[in-house]
Amino acid sequence: DEALLKSVPTVDLSAPTEESVATMQSALKQWGFFYVKNHGVSASLVQEQFGAAEAVFALPTQDKRNLTFEPMLDIGWLASQGLDEESGKLDTKEGFMLSTNGLFEKNASLDREDPLKGSRLKWPPVKGYEATMRRWTKELYALNLKLNDILFDAVGLQSAERGRLASRPFVIVKQLRYAPTLDQLGAGSHADWGSLTVLVTDDVPGLEIETEEGWLPVPPRPDCFIVNAGDQVDFWTRGFFKSANHRVRPSEPGKPRYSTALFAYFDYEALVTPLAEIQGEDLTKRATKEPVTTGDYFALKLCESIGKPPEDCRLPSGPTIMHDASEL
Numbered sequence: 001d002e003a004l005l006k007s008v009p010t011v012d013l014s015a016p017t018e019e020s021v022a023t024m025q026s027a028l029k030q031w032g033f034f035y036v037k038n039h040g041v042s043a044s045l046v047q048e049q050f051g052a053a054e055a056v057f058a059l060p061t062q063d064k065r066n067l068t069f070e071p072m073l074d075i076g077w078l079a080s081q082g083l084d085e086e087s088g089k090l091d092t093k094e095g096f097m098l099s100t101n102g103l104f105e106k107n108a109s110l111d112r113e114d115p116l117k118g119s120r121l122k123w124p125p126v127k128g129y130e131a132t133m134r135r136w137t138k139e140l141y142a143l144n145l146k147l148n149d150i151l152f153d154a155v156g157l158q159s160a161e162r163g164r165l166a167s168r169p170f171v172i173v174k175q176l177r178y179a180p181t182l183d184q185l186g187a188g189s190h191a192d193w194g195s196l197t198v199l200v201t202d203d204v205p206g207l208e209i210e211t212e213e214g215w216l217p218v219p220p221r222p223d224c225f226i227v228n229a230g231d232q233v234d235f236w237t238r239g240f241f242k243s244a245n246h247r248v249r250p251s252e253p254g255k256p257r258y259s260t261a262l263f264a265y266f267d268y269e270a271l272v273t274p275l276a277e278i279q280g281e282d283l284t285k286r287a288t289k290e291p292v293t294t295g296d297y298f299a300l301k302l303c304e305s306i307g308k309p310p311e312d313c314r315l316p317s318g319p320t321i322m323h324d325a326s327e328l
């Protein structure tokens with residue numbers, strides 16, 4: 001199998017910018033995925049974050065139920081629930097989510113020193129959790145902004161557009177735990193919705209991406225994070241950069257797998273339109289081909305994911321979306 005001999009490239013953030021730009025460009029064109037090294041997040045913070053994740057998932061079920069998932073804010077605890085379309089079985093992932101939903105207020109500002117400030121969040125009853133996750137979100141938010149700069153160079157974007165698309169990206173932090181079972185997928189095949197996803201995993205392999213030649217493993221690499229482009233980038237570049245389908249198939253018996261994703265979107269209020277800088281045939285796989293703001297797009301995707309057709313799903317006129325799931 002030829003795909004198995006290949007591997008996704010690594011963007012080294014300590015290398016000269018032109019080199020990072022060239023690597024990201026070819027990686028997103030070919031795979032939709034790359035590793036990033038010298039990302040600036042300390043190993044001790046990575047450990048601390050995984051400690052926080054383990055502590056949340058180890059809470060008594062009742063405590064986790066008190067942190068119930070709120071779909072329109074994209075926060076809270078999710079028990080394993082996603083149906084894996086291939087096997088028809090439930091997948092094995094459990095999640096806890098935080099989001100910068102303070103941005104849902106019109107013209108909201110975002111504090112880069114504390115991106116979660118102003119968000120409605122449920123903090124789990126775990127000592128030190130809030131401080132750790134505020135720090136984690138701050139550092140990963142900054143990393144996403146750096147990656148955006150490289151992404152914008154990779155498409156030759158004008159400077160005015162940069163600020164419009166990436167002054168206040170909306171982000172979701174999702175801590176994941178995959179149950180230690182091998183006869184079921186950890187996460188079924190899917191593409192991410194946003195701009196760039198930054199993924200940090202423990203040392204249990206499992207992530208695979210769909211390629212023309214089959215499923216390609218993207219195993220953990222020491223000191224590297226994994227980054228992939230989502231559907232917003234696919235739409236924005238007319239498919240020039242891929243939003244690749246991927247899945248998780250944990251491969252070590254008896255050992256749970258932990259990973260934490262930062263799902264970033266473009267600026268919450270920005271209207272995302274296909275790039276003028278990229279010409280050529282529209283290869284986008286994204287279903288919605290109308291330009292929409294990130295906020296409306298996000299609300300639309302949420303409606304879709306809970307099975308409401310867009311016409312039954314009231315989208316607000318501006319970016320201030322419903323705060324209450326019952327309004328759907």
Ligand SMILES: O=C(O)CCC(=O)C(=O)O
Nearest residue numbers: 176192201207248259261
């Ligand atoms: O845990 C992983 O390796 C991937 C998670 C993922 O793809 C997702 O949550 O969207």
Ligand SMILES: [Fe+2]
Nearest residue numbers: 190191192246
């Ligand atoms: Fe994903």
